[in-house]
Amino acid sequence: YYEFIRNLKLFEAIAKENNFNFIIKVHPSENKCIKMLQEIFPSLIFSKKKIEYLLKKSFVTISFSSTAIEDSLNSCVPVILFDQWKRYQHCEAEVDFSKIEEAVYYVNKKEDLIKCIKNIKKYNKFNFEKYIYTEDFENNIKNHLFSLIK
Secondary structure, eight states: HHHHHHHHHHHHHHHHTTTTTOEEOOOGGGGGGHHHHHHTTTTEEOOOOOOHHHHHTSOEEEEEHHHHHHHHTTTTEEEEEEEEEEEOOSSBSSOOSSSBBBSSSEEOSSSOOOOOHHHHOOOOOOBBBBTTTSSSSHHHHIIIHHHHHO
16 A cells, blocks of 8 residues: 555656656556545546556556556557566566667666656557567467467
């Protein structure tokens, strides 16, 4: 809980300082808190909408560890793994956020998060092949699943 609030405070400051729009998708079990959160963090947008809809409107997903990361990658939206407490990386990620075209970056400082967001916003082609299957589902099953059960 406290980490979530600290992250919201940080996003609130970044939104004000950089004129960014952050849409916060709270866990459905916490939807009852949205009105209160909007009052505390007026520069952030809180949403109950389905993640599929939000990803269509987003150019990047910021998360520490969530299934939203996989949803984002499968929707071809790059991800920033933001870990202020330097605990672990949810998945393989690029730590040099100045490298372009990576699908997943790992950052843990506010300044680096801002730079990473700005870098991602400049580009529209990212390499998702490390994270998602790019073939149709029949080829994915034939080429990948059966090799796992042999």
